[in-house]
Amino acid sequence: MANDALPRFIRSFADKHPLVFRYGSAVFVSLAALGIVLSLPYHRQQPVLLFFEVAVALATWVGGWRAGVVALVFGSLATAFLALENMSTAIVLRILLNAAYMAGIVWVIGSLRSTQKTLRTQADLLRLSFDAIIVWRLDGAIESWNRGAEQLYGYTEDEALGRVTHELLKTIHPLPWPEIEARLRKSNQWEGELRHITREGREVVVSARKQLLRGADGVERILETNRDITGRKYAEDALRASEERWSTTLRSIGDAVIATDANGRVTFMNAVAEKLTGWPLADAQGRDLDDVFNIVNEVTRIKPENLVVKVMRLGQAVGMANHTALIRRNGTELPIEDSGAPIRDNEGQTIGVVLVFHDISEKRRAERAVRDSERLAMTGRLAASLAHEIHNPLDTVGNLLFLIDRNPDLPETVRQQVSMAVEELAHVSQMTRHLLAFQREAKKPVPIRMGEVLANVIALHERQIESAAITVETRVSFEGEFLGMPGEMRQVFANLLCNAIEAIGKNGKIRLHAYAGRDWRLGRRGLRVTVADNGPGIPAEIRDKIFDPFFTTKGESGTGLGLWITSGIVGNNDGNLRLRTVTRDGRSGTCFSVFFPFPDPQRAFILRPTG
Numbered sequence: 001m002a003n004d005a006l007p008r009f010i011r012s013f014a015d016k017h018p019l020v021f022r023y024g025s026a027v028f029v030s031l032a033a034l035g036i037v038l039s040l041p042y043h044r045q046q047p048v049l050l051f052f053e054v055a056v057a058l059a060t061w062v063g064g065w066r067a068g069v070v071a072l073v074f075g076s077l078a079t080a081f082l083a084l085e086n087m088s089t090a091i092v093l094r095i096l097l098n099a100a101y102m103a104g105i106v107w108v109i110g111s112l113r114s115t116q117k118t119l120r121t122q123a124d125l126l127r128l129s130f131d132a133i134i135v136w137r138l139d140g141a142i143e144s145w146n147r148g149a150e151q152l153y154g155y156t157e158d159e160a161l162g163r164v165t166h167e168l169l170k171t172i173h174p175l176p177w178p179e180i181e182a183r184l185r186k187s188n189q190w191e192g193e194l195r196h197i198t199r200e201g202r203e204v205v206v207s208a209r210k211q212l213l214r215g216a217d218g219v220e221r222i223l224e225t226n227r228d229i230t231g232r233k234y235a236e237d238a239l240r241a242s243e244e245r246w247s248t249t250l251r252s253i254g255d256a257v258i259a260t261d262a263n264g265r266v267t268f269m270n271a272v273a274e275k276l277t278g279w280p281l282a283d284a285q286g287r288d289l290d291d292v293f294n295i296v297n298e299v300t301r302i303k304p305e306n307l308v309v310k311v312m313r314l315g316q317a318v319g320m321a322n323h324t325a326l327i328r329r330n331g332t333e334l335p336i337e338d339s340g341a342p343i344r345d346n347e348g349q350t351i352g353v354v355l356v357f358h359d360i361s362e363k364r365r366a367e368r369a370v371r372d373s374e375r376l377a378m379t380g381r382l383a384a385s386l387a388h389e390i391h392n393p394l395d396t397v398g399n400l401l402f403l404i405d406r407n408p409d410l411p412e413t414v415r416q417q418v419s420m421a422v423e424e425l426a427h428v429s430q431m432t433r434h435l436l437a438f439q440r441e442a443k444k445p446v447p448i449r450m451g452e453v454l455a456n457v458i459a460l461h462e463r464q465i466e467s468a469a470i471t472v473e474t475r476v477s478f479e480g481e482f483l484g485m486p487g488e489m490r491q492v493f494a495n496l497l498c499n500a501i502e503a504i505g506k507n508g509k510i511r512l513h514a515y516a517g518r519d520w521r522l523g524r525r526g527l528r529v530t531v532a533d534n535g536p537g538i539p540a541e542i543r544d545k546i547f548d549p550f551f552t553t554k555g556e557s558g559t560g561l562g563l564w565i566t567s568g569i570v571g572n573n574d575g576n577l578r579l580r581t582v583t584r585d586g587r588s589g590t591c592f593s594v595f596f597p598f599p600d601p602q603r604a605f606i607l608r609p610t611g
Helices: 008-016 018-038 050-063 065-082 089-128 147-153 165-169 177-187 230-252 271-277 307-314 361-405 412-439 450-460 462-467 486-504 562-572
Strands: 132-137 142-145 189-197 203-214 220-228 256-261 266-269 294-297 324-327 333-344 350-359 446-449 471-476 481-484 509-519 524-533 576-584 587-597
Touching (some): 018 065, 050 065, 050 089, 065 089, 132 147, 147 203, 147 220, 177 189, 177 203, 256 271, 266 271, 307 333, 333 361, 361 412, 446 450, 446 486, 450 486, 481 486, 486 524, 486 562, 486 587, 509 587
Parallel strands (some): 471 509
Antiparallel strands (some): 132 142, 256 350, 294 324, 333 350, 446 481, 509 524, 524 587, 576 587
8 A cells, every 4th residue: 555655653643543644644735735836936827736736646645536536626726716816717727627637637546546455455365365376487486475385385485586486396296397388378277286395395285276477578477376285185095095995805805795875776896796696896886786686585485675774774783594595697596694784974874784795605515515424424334334243144154155065965056056155245245344444444554555455445346347347457566565544545546446437437447556656846756656547538627626625527426525535635645646637539538646755754654665
C-alpha cells in the first residue's frame, strides 16, 4: 500500500484512525496547495491550477478515491473563489475542464491504488501460504521464495534468491527435464511429483504444479507451487507394501481363499481357489458367491445355507458340516473342508467374509489306504495263523500218504493217485512255510542272502506266474550275506515282481539278476538287483508320478502305495531305486534297478560280502 512509504508513527496513526487520516490528509494537501497559490503574486489574475492537481493526486494516492474527491472539490471551489474578480466565460470553462481533469486523475490513481492493494494482498497471501511457491526464470535463477518454501526447504528468502532451483534443491524429476520443458511450452503447465533435498539433507516428496509465464519484459518465468506429500507418500507406500504382502501371502498359502463384500459378491480369489473352483478371478470378481462357490452335501445333495449369510448373521467364524462337496465350473466335484470368518473394519463393522477351504481328496485316499492296509495286515495275520494251524495236520496227512504208498498190495492206479496227492500236499506245505516266513519279521537287521529272498518272493507268486505262462529267469551272481530286515526286503521285491507280472500279461518274460556293481553317482560299490520285464513299458506322461503316494493305474483295485513304500524302504537302507523303460513297438519293457552300497567303515554294516 501507499502508506508503506510513510514514517512509522504516521502509519501507526493511519492504522488506528483510518477515516481521520484519509480525509485529514486530503484537507492538509489541499490547504498546502492553496497556501502555495496564495503566495504567488499573480494568483488573482491567473490561478495556478497545477498545485491543486498535485494536491488531488497526493490525496487520492494517500487516502483513496474518497479523499481525492474531497481534494478535488476543495481545489475547484478555491480556484473559483480566487477568480471571482476576473470571472469570465473562458475562466469558468477552464475551471470546469480542470475539475474534469482532476476527476480523471482521481479515477486513474484510485484504480492504480486499488490494483496495487489487490496485488499486495495477493502477494501477502502467497507469502503466507503453507504451500511452497517459487518463481524462477526458465534458466533456473530464483526470483521469489515465499514463507512456505522457507518452512519446507529450510532456506531463507535471502539464501534462495538468485540460486538455481534444480541445484539448490537437488531436484529429481519423474521425466527428463527436456520433456517437461517441452510440455510447458506446449500447454503452459505441468503437474507431477518431484523429490527435493532440504537444507538438513532430508528428502521430501512434493506434488508440483508448474506454470509458464511470459512477462512484458520478454523473460520466461516458472511459477511453481509445491505441496509436501512426503507423509502421504510414505503412508501410501507402506499401505501398498502391506497390501502386496497380504496379497502375496494369500496367493502363496496352500489353502484356497475367497473374499467377498457384505453383499456376498466375490472380491478376491487366490490361485488355489481359482484352480479348485475352475473360476479365474477375472471371471468371478463381482459375481455372487453361490455362482462361484457352489457346494452341496455329498450324501443328501441338499445345498447348505449361504456361508456369507450365515457369517453375517452370527457375526463369528463358522465351519461347514461334514461331507461337503464343491461343484466346480466344469461340473466335476471335489470333497472339501471349509470355514468362513467375518472381515471387520477399524470400527468393528463387518464389511465382508473370507472363506478358506481345501481339497480333501488326498486325505480321503490316505484314510482309505490306511484302512486297506490295516485290512491287509489283518488278512496276513489271519493267513499266517491259518498256515500255522494247518501245517501240523498237513504233516500228519503226509505221513499217512507215505504209509499208504508203502503198502505192497496197493493197486497201481491208487498208487499213482497217492503219488499225485503227495506232490500237491508238498506244494501246499511249501506255500504255508513261505507264508509263515513272509509274515515273520526280525526286530533288528540279520544276515540274509538275496538268492533266498528272491526265491521266496517267486514262490509266493508261483500260481500267478504259472497261470499267465510267464517265464521267470533268476540269476544270482552275488552270494554274500546281506544285513537287513527280511520282511522289508521281501516286500520290496514282491512289489516289483507283482507289478511286472500285472504289466506283461500272458506269455511274458521276467528277468531277476543280483550282482556286485558300482553306483557311479554315489561313487561306491555295492549290491545291485534288477527286475526287468518285456511288458508295454511305462508312458512318459506318468513316469514322474509312479513313486508318488496314492498314484495308481489300476483303478479301484490298486492303492497306489506299492512303489512309494518300495522307494521308502530302499532309501531307508541307504540305497537307491532307478527306472528304465521303453514303449517302442517290438522293443518295449521296464527295468527297475535297486542298489544297496557295501558297508561304510564309519557307519553300521548294511552288507557283508562273503567272498
